[in-house]
Amino acid sequence: METKENITITPKELASNQPLIAFKNVHKYYGSNKVLNGINFSVYKGENLxxxxxxxxxxxxAVKCLVGLTKTDKGEIIVMGKDITKLNEQELNQIRMKIGFLFQNxxxxxxxxxxxxxxxxxxxNNKKLKEHEVDAAIIEALNNVGLLEAIDKMPAELSGGMRKRIGLARALIIKPDIIIYDEPTAGLDTITAHEIIELISKIKLKYNATSIIITHDLTCAKYTGDRIIVLKDGIIKAEGSYSDIENNADDWVKSFFEK
Structure with missing residues (x-):
């Protein structure tokens, strides 16, 4: 698998920029179940978190709260300078149109x-586009994921890996400020999962993309993340590079790496 080169965001760069996304003491409850229990984290432009x-x-x-599909019970979520917990549906939709989402399936x-x-x-997203502009954007998006030959296929004709790639092309076609990957390697064989991981890294390099990658896959985390946060029961248990997480002293965090 290809390694990431020249894409890690340094602490100095982080300190010099305002975050594109910031969770501030965010809580979410379902009855007595504390799903998010006061989490705090930020994502910076050009970073894969x-x-x-x-x-x-x-x-x-956490991601559902980020796009306003689930209301928080407490805290702020700042996205591109706006606290989305205080926006109405029309204002939320304006934010959502700047976010590309690769769904799990x-x-x-x-x-x-x-x-x-x-x-x-x-x-x-843009009702004013002319037909030739739409066609050009589709070709560009499919070339980005290496599947131009699938342009006229139906979803039922695609493999699981191809569906993920087309899902990513659909996320990219709106030229989003933020990309969210929901379990991008789930349900894929090892070879196809590696292809998706490499594609995520290439997208970051090509577009300087700002992304959140939700996963339980350590290989995906290792090769796509500039920074990793580890959640347990709605609390951040660890944060840092893959190496930081791998060498964390917490027994529960260590359990991720047990064969």
């Missing part, structure tokens, strides 16, 4: 071809 955690750790809920419309799936997303 991995949120690592097992099922039920709160990582998916690709989430393509089964009744639409690949081209129609991408065109629908692009035209939803």
């Amino acid at each position: 991995v949120i690592l955690g097992r099922s039920g750790s709160g990582k998916s809920v 690709g989430a393509l419309y089964d009744s639409m071809s690949v081209k129609q799936n991408l065109a629908f997303t692009l035209q939803h």
Whole structure:
């Protein structure tokens, strides 16, 4: 697998920039269940932040809060300078249109071809585009994920890895400020998972993308993350580089690396 080169964000660079995303003492409860228990973290422009955690750790809920699909019970979530917890639905939609989302299962419309799936997303975001502009954007997005030949295929004709790639093309086609990857390697064989990991790294290099990668896959975390936070029961148990996490003294964090 290719290693990341010249893409790590240094502490000095982080200190000199305002975060693109900031969670400030964010709480989310479902009854007596504290899914997020006062978490604090930031994501900076051009950074890949991995949120690592097992099922039920709160990582998916954190992202749902980030895009306003779930309301927080306490705290602030600053996205591109705005506290999304205080926005109305129209204002939230303006933020959402700047966020590309790769869903875990690709989430393509089964009744639409690949081209129609991408065109629908692009035209939803920008209704003023002309047909030739839409076609050019589709070709660019598919070339970015190496699947131009699939342009006229239906989702049922695609493998799991291809569906993920098309899902990523759909996320990229709107030229987002932020990309969210939800378990990008889940359900894939090892070779296909490695291809997706390399693609995430290439997207970062090409577009200086700012991304949040939700995963429980250590290989994905290692090769895509500039920085990693580890969630357990809605609390951040560790934060740092992959090496920092791997050498963390906490027994629970160590358990991630036990064979």
